[in-house]
Amino acid sequence: MVSFEPKDLSTGKLHGYLLSAVAPRPIAFASTMDTDGNPNLSPFSFFNVFSANPPILVFSPARRVRDNSVKHTLNNVEATKEVVINVVNYDLVHQASLSSTEYDKDVNEFEKAGLTMLKSDLVKPFRVAESPVQIECKVNEIIKLGTEGGAGNLVICEVVKIHITEEVLDDDQIIIQEKLDLVARAGGDYYSRAKNGFFEVPKPLRTRGIGVDAMPDAVKNSMIFTGSDLGMLGNIEALPTTAAIADFAKTIGEHHADITEMSHREKHKMARNYLSYGDIDSAWKLLLS
Amino acid sequence: MVSFEPKDLSTGKLHGYLLSAVAPRPIAFASTMDTDGNPNLSPFSFFNVFSANPPILVFSPARRVRDNSVKHTLNNVEATKEVVINVVNYDLVHQASLSSTEYDKDVNEFEKAGLTMLKSDLVKPFRVAESPVQIECKVNEIIKLGTEGGAGNLVICEVVKIHITEEVLDDDQIIIQEKLDLVARAGGDYYSRAKNGFFEVPKPLRTRGIGVDAMPDAVKNSMIFTGSDLGMLGNIEALPTTAAIADFAKTIGEHHADITEMSHREKHKMARNYLSYGDIDSAWKLLLS
Numbered sequence: 001m002v003s004f005e006p007k008d009l010s011t012g013k014l015h016g017y018l019l020s021a022v023a024p025r026p027i028a029f030a031s032t033m034d035t036d037g038n039p040n041l042s043p044f045s046f047f048n049v050f051s052a053n054p055p056i057l058v059f060s061p062a063r064r065v066r067d068n069s070v071k072h073t074l075n076n077v078e079a080t081k082e083v084v085i086n087v088v089n090y091d092l093v094h095q096a097s098l099s100s101t102e103y104d105k106d107v108n109e110f111e112k113a114g115l116t117m118l119k120s121d122l123v124k125p126f127r128v129a130e131s132p133v134q135i136e137c138k139v140n141e142i143i144k145l146g147t148e149g150g151a152g153n154l155v156i157c158e159v160v161k162i163h164i165t166e167e168v169l170d171d172d173q174i175i176i177q178e179k180l181d182l183v184a185r186a187g188g189d190y191y192s193r194a195k196n197g198f199f200e201v202p203k204p205l206r207t208r209g210i211g212v213d214a215m216p217d218a219v220k221n222s223m224i225f226t227g228s229d230l231g232m233l234g235n236i237e238a239l240p241t242t243a244a245i246a247d248f249a250k251t252i253g254e255h256h257a258d259i260t261e262m263s264h265r266e267k268h269k270m271a272r273n274y275l276s277y278g279d280i281d282s283a284w285k286l287l288l289s
Numbered sequence: 290m291v292s293f294e295p296k297d298l299s300t301g302k303l304h305g306y307l308l309s310a311v312a313p314r315p316i317a318f319a320s321t322m323d324t325d326g327n328p329n330l331s332p333f334s335f336f337n338v339f340s341a342n343p344p345i346l347v348f349s350p351a352r353r354v355r356d357n358s359v360k361h362t363l364n365n366v367e368a369t370k371e372v373v374i375n376v377v378n379y380d381l382v383h384q385a386s387l388s389s390t391e392y393d394k395d396v397n398e399f400e401k402a403g404l405t406m407l408k409s410d411l412v413k414p415f416r417v418a419e420s421p422v423q424i425e426c427k428v429n430e431i432i433k434l435g436t437e438g439g440a441g442n443l444v445i446c447e448v449v450k451i452h453i454t455e456e457v458l459d460d461d462q463i464i465i466q467e468k469l470d471l472v473a474r475a476g477g478d479y480y481s482r483a484k485n486g487f488f489e490v491p492k493p494l495r496t497r498g499i500g501v502d503a504m505p506d507a508v509k510n511s512m513i514f515t516g517s518d519l520g521m522l523g524n525i526e527a528l529p530t531t532a533a534i535a536d537f538a539k540t541i542g543e544h545h546a547d548i549t550e551m552s553h554r555e556k557h558k559m560a561r562n563y564l565s566y567g568d569i570d571s572a573w574k575l576l577l578s
Contacts, residue, residue: 001423001452001453001454001455002452002454002455002458003410003450003451003452003453004450005411005449005450005451006343006344006448006449011341011342014342015341015342016463017451017453018341018344018346018448019338020464020469021376021422021424021451021453021464022315022336022337022338022346022376023315023466023471023473023483024313024315024471024473024481024483024486025315025338026311026313026314026337045337046337046338046339046340047337048311048314048315048334048335048336048337049307049308049311049314049335050335050347050349050351050434050441050443051335051349051351051434051435051439051440051441052300052304052307052351052354052439052441053303053304053354053437053438053440054295054434054435054440055303055307056434056441057307057311058339058347058443060339060340062339062340062341065341065342087310087311091515091516092516092517092520093490093517093520094490094516094517094518094519094520094524095516095517095520096520097490097492097493097520097524098493098498098500098520098521098523098524101493101497101524103497103500107500111500111501111502112498112500112501112502112523113500113501113519113520113523114500114501114509114516114519114520114523115516122294130516134290135310145339145340145343145445146342146343148342149342150340150341150342151340151343152339152341152345154339154347154443159295159307160294160295161292161293161294162292162293162294162295162310163290163291163292164290164291164292164306164310165290165291166290166291173291174305174309175306175309177309177312177475177477177479180309182312182313182475183486184312184313184481184483186471186483186487187464187466188466188489189489189490189491189492190466190487190488191486191488191490192313192473192481192483192484192487192488193486194312194313194473194475194486195481195486196485196486197313197481197482197483197484197485197486198475198479198480198481199479199480199481200477200478200479200480201382201383201386202478203386203478204386204387204389204390208390208392209387209390209401211387211392211396211400211401212387212400212401212402212403213401220403226380227380227381227383227384227403227404227419228380228381228382228383228384229383230384230402230403231382231383231384231385231386231387231402231403232383234387234401234402234403235383235386235387235390
């Protein structure tokens with residue numbers, strides 16, 4: 001391992017490591033307004049949801065590493081305590097990127113980026129009409145994390161209204177995540193288009209899986225299984241019964257192969273096949289035959 | 290649009306919308322220890338980096354929506370003010386998921402998930418040896434966002450040491466993001482493998498792009514260009530000079546086609562081709578010919 005303490009690195013270098021290591025980061029496309037009513041729009045990837053009740057989103061317009069200057073978004077939320085957080089999908093990437101340019105205070109980034117201002121219901125800042133989910137928020141608090149360049153400012157936002165385009169909802173008003181097509185930020189110039197990387201992992205058992213420590217040694221110490229395989233095998237409430245194992249061995253024996261003739265190695269490889277399509281039960285029955 | 294106020298929805302339903310809309314979320318695989326020295330390990334996707342100077346990560350072990358109970362991780366950070374945040378790559382997904390099971394307080398999730406405890410340098414909780422980046426942190430503050438089920442708790446963590454495996458670093462000690470192979474959480478049972486969705490967008494000009502509002506009407510109001518195309522075209526410092534445009538037209542005329550004979554529609558389609566591989570300069574020269 002290579003190891004650093006923060007004091008060993010310049011802020012720029014440390015910033016770079018943190019942006020690559022904590023990723024992909026969701027993007028808040030934050031619409032604010034100054035006290036004169038001038039709109040501002042800028043994307044932030046120091047952002048996430050942190051609570052459902054109360055519904056709280058937090059984003060951080062950090063002081064610039066380069067010159068310790070502060071973004072207009074921060075000035076605006078300090079003055080008005082209101083923000084609309086719009087999500088960024090694949091079609092909005094270049095416009096969000098363009099609006100992150102450091103235009104002067106009186107420049108309207110909606111116009112610069114060719115986006116449409118949509119009136120909000122409960123707050124003054126506009127929504128981004130092109131964004132598939134627009135979240136109107138009141139700012140409860142702003143926590144300054146420091147005073148030097150690179151210092152973050154936690155803007156604690158309470159959701160007061162959510163707008164979702166019908167195009168991304170199914171008949172039960174559930175969001176179809178592939179249709180939402182969100183993007184996120186990673187290190188350097190990298191973005192990640194979420195749906196290209198989607199896969200599903202069933203939620204772990206509420207009843208508690210047996211865990212890796214409770215497995216037979218031959219399985220736990222297998223040279224075939226990866227940690228990921230063991231993780232899947234551990235997520236079963238109880239090992240199958242002797243009767244269920246015997247039934248399984250009989251069925252396999254009739255159609256495929258005589259399990260009693262198989263080596264540990266062969267069994268483990270075949271069990272990995274079961275795991276590859278999520279059939280943990282068959283994997284265990286085979287391993288215990 | 291479909292619009293809701295939080296009071297219109299159950300906490301569970303609102304939670305579901307927030308998890309789908311704010312995604313993909315990075316995962317903190319948080320290792321803590323109780324005051325008796327019992328290790329605990331659990332993943333959290335209410336998590337992000339928020340500041341580089343001081344270096345601050347924030348994660349939220351929320352009160353359970355189901356029964357308003359609190360996670361061991363929260364009890365431990367309250368008692369000890371220390372945590373190691375390990376990142377989760379693709380190979381660790383099933384073990385991270387298994388360790389999110391609600392085991393009893395005295396159960397060691399490192400053992401349950403088949404992971405290796407590695408001694409930290411500056412804090413007591415163990416690192417996850419299998420994780421490619423391990424971040425030792427001191428907890429500066431814990432901000433409770435509410436008292437009901439679903440209420441988050443902001444754990445404000447200051448980085449005191451970062452460990453990165455050499456396997457993900459290049460010769461200049463920069464993280465190769467494809468090798469890091471991080472995963473993130475989205476709504477429902479969805480995860481996203483970041484590298485499958487990676488694409489690059491060059492950082493916007495520090496000198497400020499001309500913006501969509503400064504473009505000729507024929508471009509701005511084109512039926513061919515998407516918002517994304519306009520966003521790219523807006524990220525240029527100045528339109529090309531008349532001389533540069535004439536040179537371009539001459540070269541194209543010699544090798545390809547007479548630009549003066551092309552319709553707006555044909556020009557815009559050809560400009561989109563240039564934009565598809567990031568050649569904004571040629572796109573503008575063509576459009577202005």
